Amino acid sequence: MPELPEVETVRRGLEKLILGKKIASLEIRYPKMIKTDLDQFQKELPGQVVKSMGRRGKYLLFYLTDKVLISHLRMEGKYFYYPDQVPERKHAHVLIHFEDGGTLVYEDVRKFGTMELLAPELLEAYFLSKKLGPEPTEQDFDLEIFRGALKKSKKPIKSHLLDQTLVAGLGNIYVNEVLWRAKVHPASPSQSLTRAEATAIHEQTIEVLGQAVEKGGSTIRTYTNAFGEDGTMQDFHQVYDKTGEACSCCGAIIEKIQLGGRGTHFCPKCQRRK
DNA sequence: GAGGGAACCTGTTTGC
DNA sequence: TGCAAACAGGTTCCCT
Numbered sequence: 001m002p003e004l005p006e007v008e009t010v011r012r013g014l015e016k017l018i019l020g021k022k023i024a025s026l027e028i029r030y031p032k033m034i035k036t037d038l039d040q041f042q043k044e045l046p047g048q049v050v051k052s053m054g055r056r057g058k059y060l061l062f063y064l065t066d067k068v069l070i071s072h073l074r075m076e077g078k079y080f081y082y083p084d085q086v087p088e089r090k091h092a093h094v095l096i097h098f099e100d101g102g103t104l105v106y107e108d109v110r111k112f113g114t115m116e117l118l119a120p121e122l123l124e125a126y127f128l129s130k131k132l133g134p135e136p137t138e139q140d141f142d143l144e145i146f147r148g149a150l151k152k153s154k155k156p157i158k159s160h161l162l163d164q165t166l167v168a169g170l171g172n173i174y175v176n177e178v179l180w181r182a183k184v185h186p187a188s189p190s191q192s193l194t195r196a197e198a199t200a201i202h203e204q205t206i207e208v209l210g211q212a213v214e215k216g217g218s219t220i221r222t223y224t225n226a227f228g229e230d231g232t233m234q235d236f237h238q239v240y241d242k243t244g245e246a247c248s249c250c251g252a253i254i255e256k257i258q259l260g261g262r263g264t265h266f267c268p269k270c271q272r273r274k
Numbered sequence: 275g276a277g278g279g280a281a282c283c284t285g286t287t288t289g290c
Numbered sequence: 291t292g293c294a295a296a297c298a299g300g301t302t303c304c305c306t
Contacts (some may be wrong), residue, residue, distance in 0.1 A: 003299065058300075074300050076284090091284090093304095110283045112300070122276095130301095155277065162300085172299055218299085261279060263297080 002073045004136065004169025005212035007058050008018055009231060010079060014104075017081045020248045021098040022049045023179030030093035033043075036116045044117060045069070045096070057132050061123075068123055070116045071106070077113030080105045133167045136209045141167055147153070147198045150190040153196075157193065157201070157259040158186035158209045167205055173240045178204045180239040185271040186264045192274050207259075211236070239265040 002010070021047050028034060034041050044067060054061035062069035071077075086095065086103045094106040094115065106113065118126060134140040150157075151164055160166060161175045170178065180185050182200035184193065193201070212218065217231035238248050242265060243256040252269035 006299085072300080074282095075298070108283095109285065110298085112282065114301090153276080159277085164301085174299095260277090262299095 002004060002058065002077070002217070003171030003212075004055075004058055004209050005176050005215070006217035006231065007055055007060055007073065008213050009217045010073070011053045011055045011060055014079060014081070015063075018050050018098070018102070019052065021049065021100060022048065023096055023100060024099045025097045027095040027097070028093070029095075033093055033111065033114055034116070035114045035254060036118065041115070041117050050082070056127055057135070058171070059127075063120070066120070068120050069116050070118060070123075070126070073108070073110035073116045074110070074114070076110050077106065077108040080107060092225060099234060106239075131165045133165050136167050136169050136205050138206060141202065143199060143202050146202050147195065150193055150198055153190040155190050156187045156259055157184060157190050158264055160190045161201070161205075162260070164263075169209055170205065172262055173237070174208055174212060176240045178208050180265075180267060180271060181208065183270050184269075185273045186259055189272050191212060195220050206258055237265060241265065 007087060009255060026043065026045050028038070028043055031038055034085055047065075048064035048067060050062060050064060052063045054063055058072065059237065060071040060073065062071065082105065084101055089105070089107060091107045091109045092105045093108055093111065093113075096104040096106075098104070106115075116126075134142065134145075146166055150160070153160055155163075158175055158179060161170050161178070162172065164170075170199050172179045176186070178201060181204040182197060184197050184201060188197075212231075212233040215233040215236065218233040218237065219231045239254055242254045244255050246252070247254055247267040250269045252267055254265055255268050257266075
């Protein structure tokens with residue numbers, strides 16, 4: 001499910017719901033999703049207080065008293081908070097009970113999501129090891145570094161943008177939108193892009209993700225935020241899942257191809273193949 | 275080392 | 291209608 005805007009929306013929601021709460025106990029029903037030592041995870045979380053909520057790319061960060069819980073929602077992970085009674089749910093995999101009686105439940109139909117518990121001083125090395133690119137903001141996302149990296153790669157630009165090394169946070173929905181807005185064909189080799197095209201992709205990445213955060217993310221299939229509310233960004237999608245519809249820019253019919261094994265939507269007229 | 279595809283899971287949609 | 295195959299928003303591993 002979630003790309004950066006959805007994760008940011010979840011972060012903001014949780015910030016309102018669980019800040020300052022002390023963890024009383026844990027229930028782990030699907031131990032496989034805990035990627036660091038399970039015993040340690042179960043032993044060290046109780047007693048920790050949620051100090052703040054953070055995010056890096058698509059990773060959700062729970063800053064606790066002296067640990068950081070790193071949660072990745074992958075395709076369909078989501079959080080629900082219950083102030084008292086917790087309904088029985090088939091796909092609830094981790095339940096965090098707080099001392100005040102509230103419970104945070106992690107649900108994930110496809111069980112792809114992961115959780116890790118780390119010492120805060122190891123966080124930087126953790127993201128370094130993942131080769132995670134900069135945040136998609138004017139301050140962090142440097143155009144010249146981006147262009148330099150493109151020049152060194154033959155990868156199709158769409159696959160390259162999805163691998164999180166150029167910039168963090170793009171997923172299959174927004175990468176389609178960014179390339180449509182930048183008028184670049186998704187299969188174009190990275191190194192074939194002109195300066196103007198690279199600049200347009202850089203600019204639209206910041207623009208699209210920023211706009212999507214404002215709209216509370218996109219609700220497609222199953223995503224909702226921590227309050228179970230829908231985002232509205234899907235109303236602004238121009239190509240994603242628009243196969244067979246007319247391009248809002250030129251009227252040509254939006255096409256779908258497979259690229260790197262994933263559905264890829266584009267306008268054959270606006271986004272000419274090189 | 276770079277790039278492509280499979281694997282991880284389950285539910286839903288599509289096609290015969 | 292019923293069944294099987296394809297597909298779904300992410301990341302990582304393995305193979306070439």
